[in-house]
Amino acid sequence: MKSLKELGERKIIEIILKHLEAMPNMPIPFGDDASAIDIGYGELAVIKTDMLVGKTDVPRGMSLWQAARKSVVMNISDLAAKGVQPVAILVSLGLPGNYTEKDVEQISKGANAGAREYNAYVLGGDTNEATDLTISCSAFGTIKKHLFMKRSGAKPGDIVAVTGYFGKTAAGLKILLEEMPTPARIRKTLVDSVLMPHARLKEGLTLAKAKAVTASIDSSDGLAWSLHEIAKASSTGFYIDNLPTAKEVQEFAEINNLNSAELTLYGGEEYELVITVAPESWEKAKIAVEDGGNRLIKIGKVTKEKSIILRTDRKVFQIEPRGWEHFKTN
């Protein structure tokens, strides 16, 4: 029988879902960024849990404060992608017995900082002894039912857009783990994208309020994977003709003789929003994001054909369904 190392995370999730009884009239199907419960009054309670494990999720150079903050931010990012203001965070800790009081202090402060940056509060949690640092957070918020942004509403002809440039975490990880040479002027941006991620909460909230999008996902598993997830949930494909590579990533790739498209598409732990917008709603979406001080980058179109195509200056090829995957990628 295959071990989990051989199966990989996606297959494991498939196995799990096969054995879960689905709640009748579930407002959001399994597999979206977050789960939702109809609480009446036209509102959904939205909950999300995501675990950070020391060995696989905390690269060299990341402090305990940063790890704890990140464990909160990655949950907030999922709520952001659904248009939901996070209100409460729970933090379950598994801590090695040789950690000190100072370590616990750093973890507590980091979790608190992650929540407060987004106007949420840590309300409770649990503490356990473990062999490796484990931080499992849950985030909670509510939203008017008709404002929730699912993965599944993309329509052929819609514009696909993102809230920022990609590839920085893939480059940042290579700097942290492989010590790839990098000019000082871009090093900090790249490394900070890994150590101090930010959730696009403002953008998610204003986009939901404007009712401007047809589908939305956070890009925590990488841009390619996010496009594949929307495509699968919406039964569509994509034609991407403006790959959103960060300029620092372009430079980093040239210096280190790497493929910048690869870094842009197949990284992960990036917390941009990937959204689809009906052409007639584009202005509304653009203004919603600009009101929050950011800008929306058009990267292509939703297609009826289910393949996901990238056209660059030089060639046209398929974007593969791969990205960060536990069990397989380490």
Place this chain on the structure above:
Amino acid sequence: MKSLKELGERKIIEIILKHLEAMPNMPIPFGDDASAIDIGYGELAVIKTDMLVGKTDVPRGMSLWQAARKSVVMNISDLAAKGVQPVAILVSLGLPGNYTEKDVEQISKGANAGAREYNAYVLGGDTNEATDLTISCSAFGTIKKHLFMKRSGAKPGDIVAVTGYFGKTAAGLKILLEEMPTPARIRKTLVDSVLMPHARLKEGLTLAKAKAVTASIDSSDGLAWSLHEIAKASSTGFYIDNLPTAKEVQEFAEINNLNSAELTLYGGEEYELVITVAPESWEKAKIAVEDGGNRLIKIGKVTKEKSIILRTDRKVFQIEPRGWEHFKTN
């Protein structure tokens, strides 16, 4: 600087709470069985997270199915103690890479079973690679604000009561871990209390609905610790004159020359409710629990003096504030 092993779980929690900013107008203070958020309409959203770690929480003899079921049930028990029907469960998994498809199947089925027994559903989760089995669950439900049963309302003169007899898990663990001799006729009851715990959800729901209690807690950290928690939160003490020792525990203690009061008071991972009831509400509370097919056992009285006293046939002594504690107890 002290390591966590030297500090112990209670002290660690103190350190954590010192560094968390408290939500203004938090409906339930830090440290109750579950956290709550005012969602308007006179209702609270109630959330709870609790993590199970293989090394410390899964004794020899417990299957993966049972471990996953237990990880859900222990969260449901906390909602039960607050009078809250659990609706949704999230399950964050840390799984060793050498686990098989079959193992994942057992874990999924166990988590699903734990939720469905209490009319809740697993709505989502997260999967990670970890060195040791880690199951971090979160439970969610809503309740009318005035029905929520806190830890903090005990008043001198109130009756203190429990929903079942104690000591079975302490004895069961000794059977599983130390192979203490036990007659077959009581072995199963004692071992099952560890492997197949049950949450007192029916009792919690009917007690809350009847508005019959002044304070309520689940006894997952042991009877002694639960009494100390209510006492601390309510600024009271207790006079216990009817120690609720299970008859199987009495017999097990006699055979193995153990102190049955010790097993009754200082065990843990028991999921009874410990409640306080104003004398004039006693009939109401009794009927509420009997309607659910169980019975309420009076064990003593709430006192103004803050000590927690046990009177047995032979002597009077103080019940100490100890019980199951991570980091210190293993």
